[in-house]
Amino acid sequence: MSPAEKPSGLLIDLDGTLYHGNIMIEGADSLISMLRQREIRYLFVTNNSSATPETVANRLREMGIPAEADDVCTSSQAAAAYIAQEMNEARVFPVGEAGLLDALSKAGLPIVEDEPDIVVQGIDRQLTYERIAAAVRHIRSGARYILTNPDVLLPSDTGLIPGAGSISAILQKASGISPTVIGKPSAILMNYALERLGRKAEDVWVIGDNPATDIAAAQASGCRSVLVLTGLATEANYKDLLQQAGCSADEIITDLHQLIRWFG
Numbered sequence: 001m002s003p004a005e006k007p008s009g010l011l012i013d014l015d016g017t018l019y020h021g022n023i024m025i026e027g028a029d030s031l032i033s034m035l036r037q038r039e040i041r042y043l044f045v046t047n048n049s050s051a052t053p054e055t056v057a058n059r060l061r062e063m064g065i066p067a068e069a070d071d072v073c074t075s076s077q078a079a080a081a082y083i084a085q086e087m088n089e090a091r092v093f094p095v096g097e098a099g100l101l102d103a104l105s106k107a108g109l110p111i112v113e114d115e116p117d118i119v120v121q122g123i124d125r126q127l128t129y130e131r132i133a134a135a136v137r138h139i140r141s142g143a144r145y146i147l148t149n150p151d152v153l154l155p156s157d158t159g160l161i162p163g164a165g166s167i168s169a170i171l172q173k174a175s176g177i178s179p180t181v182i183g184k185p186s187a188i189l190m191n192y193a194l195e196r197l198g199r200k201a202e203d204v205w206v207i208g209d210n211p212a213t214d215i216a217a218a219q220a221s222g223c224r225s226v227l228v229l230t231g232l233a234t235e236a237n238y239k240d241l242l243q244q245a246g247c248s249a250d251e252i253i254t255d256l257h258q259l260i261r262w263f264g
């Protein structure tokens with residue numbers, strides 16, 4: 001890679017970029033150590049809405065990647081910040097797990113079961129038909145519908161499992177309403193991350209393995225993009241994936257060492 005100017009901040013994807021499952025991807029620990037030494041600002045930006053930043057940071061540390069909760073930026077945090085900004089003191093009906101509930105309560109948003117202003121939905125692996133029915137009833141009664149992230153499938157120990165996007169398909173079908181999407185490829189998560197980073201989009205690189213989410217979100221928010229071929233995108237498929245996503249990456253690298261070398 002040979003970009004003209006070094007960035008003043010990085011927004012780094014997690015799954016497929018820094019790790020696979022519970023295994024660190026080669027170079028991830030060195031990359032983060034180098035950024036810390038050079039005092040280059042970065043955040044881990046994840047569409048995952050189920051885990052709290054503390055849980056994500058613990059998981060990274062267990063794999064050998066230096067991380068603090070403050071380094072983590074989740075779609076749940078961005079959703080809570082978006083709701084608080086759009087509609088101060090909105091009453092929220094959540095469909096989600098600990099990461100979403102934690103982000104809503106930290107943003108000071110009242111959580112209600114009846115007559116909410118907003119239904120916010122992420123992945124919920126304990127979801128019941130009753131809760132789906134309540135969410136649909138609220139949306140049909142005029143509550144605004146916000147989706148933490150549109151991922152249809154996600155990796156697990158037992159293979160691919162339905163994600164927040166698949167649950168959303170039920171709510172959309174039943175309510176006839178399309179949600180406001182917060183996570184990648186939406187610019188909302190990236191704009192929230194840029195604000196926390198304290199950097200302008202043009203000075204920031206987004207590093208990720210998925211053209212349809214990471215690279216598209218970089219493009220939507222005006223950041224530069226670096227596609228790393230260690231996860232979803234590989235040497236064999238990346239051109240097709242970029243074309244399907246209708247976007248182009250500013251830089252394409254085969255592994256994280258290339259990025260470390262480039263910082264020199």
Ligand SMILES: [Mg+2]
Pocket residue numbers: 013014015016017208209210231
């Ligand atoms: Mg990824």
